[in-house]
Amino acid sequence: MxxxxxxxxxxxxxxxxxxxxxxxxxxxxxxxxxxxxxxxxxxxxxxxxxxxxxxxxxxxxxxxxxxxxxxxxxxxxxxxxxxxxxERGHALAGAAAVLAALAERGVRQSVVTGNVRLAAEVKLATFGLDSYLHLGNGAYGEDGEGRPELLREALARADVAAPAAVFLGDTPADVAGGRDAGVRVVAVATGKTPAAELKDAGADVVLSSLTDTEQALAAITK
Structure with a gap:
């Protein structure tokens, strides 16, 4: 579950x-x-x-x-x-809708990011995404050097076993980190890495974007 x-x-x-x-x-x-x-x-x-x-x-x-x-x-x-x-940045298309839909289903959400925590908090608040996230359960740039370490820290803070978690990211490093930490990985090809490369890296599912809310929910909650 x-x-x-x-x-x-x-x-x-x-x-x-x-x-x-x-x-x-x-x-x-x-x-x-x-x-x-x-x-x-x-x-x-x-x-x-x-x-x-x-x-x-x-x-x-x-x-x-x-x-x-x-x-x-x-x-x-x-x-x-x-x-x-x-003024210069933006939330990616569909991101808020997917976060809101998961929150409505009662799914706990947080972040695993290389950003330092205050920078992450500012970014999320600036684009109105922070209200959907339990940021105390996340992991940040202060918490380690690599994605596996950060993911394990977030799982420990949330008191959740790896098989009960899903990680979404846009790079091969995200995919590799998720696999190392034992969580299922949904990759989103909204960064610099093509979908095929994310799939080759070992992502369980690859989405072209988050614009199709139902498709994203199906991939995340599978």
């Missing part, structure tokens, strides 16, 4: 219209004093990993203190520029 639905955020529920990188660059400069020249690969990664690799590209030693200060700065810049996020 389905007890928990876990959602990735970026390119699964929403898009930031390119603002995300600007906010990241602002926080990076704030904590390192260096202008961002190059950012490490972000797709399917977590903020801790992205910061560590980006710091290396800039010759900056990585430490837990650096990450904590960066996480605080990144959350604060999201709060400060939330209005701009609302």
């Amino acid at each position: 389905l007890e928990l639905v876990l959602w990735d955020i970026d390119h699964t529920l929403m898009a930031t219209g390119g603002l995300g990188r600007e906010l990241w660059a602002e926080a990076f400069e704030q904590v390192t004093g260096l202008e961002l020249r190059e950012q490490a690969l972000v797709t399917g990664s977590t903020e801790r990993v992205i910061l560590r690799e980006t710091a290396r590209l800039h010759g900056v030693p990585f430490s837990e203190d650096l990450f904590v200060r960066f996480a605080d700065a990144l959350g604060a810049v999201h709060v400060r520029r939330a209005a701009e996020l609302r």
